[in-house]
Amino acid sequence: MPSLPSKTLETFPNPAPERDFHIHMEIPEFTCLCPKTGQPDFATLILDYIPEKLCVELKSLKLYMWSFRDEGCFHEAVTNRILDDLVKATKPRYMRLTAKFYVRGGIFTNVVAEHRKKGWKPAPKVELASFDTQSNTRG
Amino acid sequence: MPSLPSKTLETFPNPAPERDFHIHMEIPEFTCLCPKTGQPDFATLILDYIPEKLCVELKSLKLYMWSFRDEGCFHEAVTNRILDDLVKATKPRYMRLTAKFYVRGGIFTNVVAEHRKKGWKPAPKVELASFDTQSNTRG
Amino acid sequence: MPSLPSKTLETFPNPAPERDFHIHMEIPEFTCLCPKTGQPDFATLILDYIPEKLCVELKSLKLYMWSFRDEGCFHEAVTNRILDDLVKATKPRYMRLTAKFYVRGGIFTNVVAEHRKKGWKPAPKVELASFDTQSNTRG
Amino acid sequence: MPSLPSKTLETFPNPAPERDFHIHMEIPEFTCLCPKTGQPDFATLILDYIPEKLCVELKSLKLYMWSFRDEGCFHEAVTNRILDDLVKATKPRYMRLTAKFYVRGGIFTNVVAEHRKKGWKPAPKVELASFDTQSNTRG
Amino acid sequence: MPSLPSKTLETFPNPAPERDFHIHMEIPEFTCLCPKTGQPDFATLILDYIPEKLCVELKSLKLYMWSFRDEGCFHEAVTNRILDDLVKATKPRYMRLTAKFYVRGGIFTNVVAEHRKKGWKPAPKVELASFDTQSNTRG
Amino acid sequence: MPSLPSKTLETFPNPAPERDFHIHMEIPEFTCLCPKTGQPDFATLILDYIPEKLCVELKSLKLYMWSFRDEGCFHEAVTNRILDDLVKATKPRYMRLTAKFYVRGGIFTNVVAEHRKKGWKPAPKVELASFDTQSNTRG
Amino acid sequence: MPSLPSKTLETFPNPAPERDFHIHMEIPEFTCLCPKTGQPDFATLILDYIPEKLCVELKSLKLYMWSFRDEGCFHEAVTNRILDDLVKATKPRYMRLTAKFYVRGGIFTNVVAEHRKKGWKPAPKVELASFDTQSNTRG
Amino acid sequence: MPSLPSKTLETFPNPAPERDFHIHMEIPEFTCLCPKTGQPDFATLILDYIPEKLCVELKSLKLYMWSFRDEGCFHEAVTNRILDDLVKATKPRYMRLTAKFYVRGGIFTNVVAEHRKKGWKPAPKVELASFDTQSNTRG
Amino acid sequence: MPSLPSKTLETFPNPAPERDFHIHMEIPEFTCLCPKTGQPDFATLILDYIPEKLCVELKSLKLYMWSFRDEGCFHEAVTNRILDDLVKATKPRYMRLTAKFYVRGGIFTNVVAEHRKKGWKPAPKVELASFDTQSNTRG
Amino acid sequence: MPSLPSKTLETFPNPAPERDFHIHMEIPEFTCLCPKTGQPDFATLILDYIPEKLCVELKSLKLYMWSFRDEGCFHEAVTNRILDDLVKATKPRYMRLTAKFYVRGGIFTNVVAEHRKKGWKPAPKVELASFDTQSNTRG
């Protein structure tokens, strides 16, 4: 049965609702159309969220992204719209969407939007030294 | 109809005024003249802002940057002046302009200036782990 | 005597329980199975903790990671489960587990979960300039 | 007048046909469909060529790439097909096309194909030290 | 129908047998067992080849790699063995396999082996300037 | 008229005294002598400041740095001394000097010192996502 | 006496005409106008040459680059034209010019052209291991 | 007179005790023995401190590090022990020691420990944009 | 039974003597003493070889490297000596040893030496595009 | 007895004159004066050579570099002059000097010169895969 683009975002139950934990997803395969010129636009999306009762299901997220392929979208609007859809589907404690668009007119544009559940507060951050991970092999 | 350099910054309505969201633009094609020697200066500009009712339009931003091509500008002054113009045009909740100038006299200079709307306060930051994005392909 | 995979995490006494100090471990050799397809999944795990009375022993940590090799695990669930096991074994003041999974469906997923001992508070951070370490040799 | 996707590649006369010179173009905005699943595929294309009488025109190259947006294409076949089209349009002394596809099934695939004009030979290489360019600004 | 690990490598017809072209595949998800200790080993494999009549099919390549998951393999032997299997399945004009193993005993080991079809010769290299691709977005 | 090394730091009026803005200067050409051995020492200096009424003039800053060429200086002392001189000349709201010295005895030393004007307080930081700038060209 | 843009390239005598040696210059401050739209274009130029009797003087090279600021230039043509001017001024044994243009239409273009003195041949290359230089300081 | 390894840490008077300033030292040449196997262990140490009346002298620090060459040391214990010795010798306002050990059993371990003088408090951090330093030369 | 440092290099039979293949080993844990001052020296060694009948065994290579820990060695001499020992033990078709020493006197030194079996010739190189591997995870 | 700058280059006997081997030295601490303006210039020097009977002694090389501190030197001339001095002192089979100068007038200049002993020929290169070394620790 073939997959099709879809605006439906499927979810599964949060396996650890007793703690605030952070899910980070990088989605490099986003494309839509420029509403003014009709030409293709491209972006890498970064999704960060702290789930409440639901997590977003990976495959449906991919099909959801595919659904923008033939739609006209402004950079600032589409970032806010995707965030709205994801919030509606998963009702998270916290969610942030970062969209990094490919260069247009010699200018690079990124858009960052976030949602916080009313009344939710993050635990105060424990600041530790942080260290980069490197490639697991040499050369 | 050909484009021309212009100090006019066009705007469009903020598509999500109900939330504070962040627009980041990198503008690598800035050049002006040194007011002392008349020789060309170059910089990369970084614009970060949280819009109120208006967003700056990409193409007019490009033409605005072009308008400095034949003007004499000191590093510290031009950064503050561009910020002033952008603030006047968009009246943002928050705006920060970072200018990275090419080396002069063996010294590298960057200037960072910001504007905050009176009475506006950022929501307390939700601190998450952050991860670099990499190239979408290998090699 | 050959080593075998094991869910038992061995510990040794914290050599400096009088101070909060930070142990960071990067574990690039994690693999389990996808519970839906049975196919292998891979991740790099990052463990950060502040020990109380016990530290986790390196070799048993390695055998513990090995023990997931033939188990079916969802990304979000296994990260929380490993954190739970490590917390149970070492009862740390603070522990954070970061799991960076290999790409699936064109999407990269990282999961970050943490545990704090009740009543424990980190000393306020002393913010210093930080500097990257580089390779110890040239070329 | 709006632009439309097009398989037509426009050209302009080589401004320096008296010497072999090298034109390198990086085209990060390529997307087509997987002929088996219908799902989107993505790639960055790299075009290197030594023109004879004609150079490929930038805007038509962009529209040409757009024309694959709704076509089903296998990685190995589409790389060879684009090379064939470009060779037919420009009849270059030498041309190489490198396609770097986004990961599928956990595997990264690049395809490299080249065309040489019959009887053309490159001048023997003059081997010089090579040095990377860095960012033009600091930070 | 679930996928299963398999030593069978499927192929498809080379879409451009009229030219020597280069297929490069990076396979980061290889794991086997150390034949001396039984403990897991990990590697990233890099496959470079110039096909003759057949190309290796992506999904079967993935299942083939999976088939080593429970086998004991020495670094030097398994690299040569995989090359032998791939050569037998595809009978390429040229094939090179590079295996980058994770560190053991504080030492990093890579193994590189190649096969050339009898009588086949590569066209003399056209040496061009080469340029790195970077991320398609900023930040 | 030739330039000469000089301990005099020239200034010019702050073009935007109505706001706190940040000037960052990287000075890679610092050398002095080791007071114990008389041998040359080298460092890269980083100057960050928020001006009050005066900014430091670029050329005089260069000549000032030159003036240390024949002086014996300890790492810790010279960093504090240069900060003192710059503070005396510009009376800034805030100033930080970072000195990164070349390796001595196999050990790399950096020194960071700062000055704050009495009574001055920075506006609370607006925390935004930050993004690296990359090279403006490819390859 | 102020400097002015100039197409005159000044030279000085090669200090070591008895050997073939290599001079490499990176010129990040090139800008001209697009002949079709009149809008600014930007590039980084890389000059590599082996002098015969004359070397190009640094300051005049800078003023020469400045002279293109108000001229309309196609990418491929201007690279060949600058090479021609430099060859005419210095009559080198070998010269290569690499121009890396800023992105236009989402496509990055580099152009590489070279000149060889008739009858001149490079000594056969001595192939040594090569090692990257790193920053001279840490952090 | 030859140098010898020594546990004695020499000091010199803080040249700027009137301000809190930060000294950062990277010590890449640390080796000791594994107390269980007797085999060599290696680490890079990073020392960050804010001196009170005394600074640690560079050469004695090197000889001190050498003194561990033939001693058996656990990772967690030796990091805390070196911090204790350095604190005892210099009685700093603040000190942090970061030890990055070479990989063992496929796992990378870093340990970070700190000391604060009783009653000492850091001035609230002035948060500025930070910019990476790059190599002082090109290529 | 504890391991001990040893000048004995153990070998195992080449599993693919029918082809020339390349084994690359990076050995970051080398230390010896300076014969003039008695102070520790450090290096990263890189071993590249094409085996004939024998391969060098990993663990004995580690113990061999350990055996230099208390010996006085000049940089140039020890690199050639280790190459001699490895050649004697394995009689390879080709072997290259690269030693990258830690900085001394502000100067970084690398030494590269190689051995070729009499009469052995490498097959002519097949030049393919080469692509860097990156980290297998994001961030 | 203090060290002094000196034009004398000391040597020691080549420990392996029976083979061509490669010594690479990176010398980041070079400074001289501009002969036109008297202002300081800076460079990183890279020395690569294949010794005959003599190697250059590290400490005298450092003092030799120091000897240029108060001399006026043009970029192209000083690189050739240092190569001449090193060749005279060591009479190597092959020597290459690379000088990377700090930016002047917005232009970066590198100079590369080499010397070959009459009648000496390098053995034909054995081309192997090459792999970058990374930092020996994580983070």
Ligand SMILES: [Ca+2]
């Ligand atoms: Ca990073």
Ligand SMILES: [Ca+2]
């Ligand atoms: Ca590589």
Ligand SMILES: [Ca+2]
């Ligand atoms: Ca980044």
Ligand SMILES: [Ca+2]
């Ligand atoms: Ca690359």
Ligand SMILES: [Ca+2]
């Ligand atoms: Ca950094």
Ligand SMILES: [Ca+2]
């Ligand atoms: Ca390298």
Ligand SMILES: [Ca+2]
């Ligand atoms: Ca590069």
Ligand SMILES: [Ca+2]
């Ligand atoms: Ca940056």
Ligand SMILES: [Ca+2]
């Ligand atoms: Ca980033």
Ligand SMILES: [Ca+2]
């Ligand atoms: Ca950065």
Ligand SMILES: [Ca+2]
């Ligand atoms: Ca490059």
Ligand SMILES: [Ca+2]
């Ligand atoms: Ca380089």
Ligand SMILES: [Ca+2]
């Ligand atoms: Ca840095």
Ligand SMILES: [Ca+2]
């Ligand atoms: Ca690399």
Ligand SMILES: [Ca+2]
């Ligand atoms: Ca990272």
Ligand SMILES: [Ca+2]
């Ligand atoms: Ca780091």
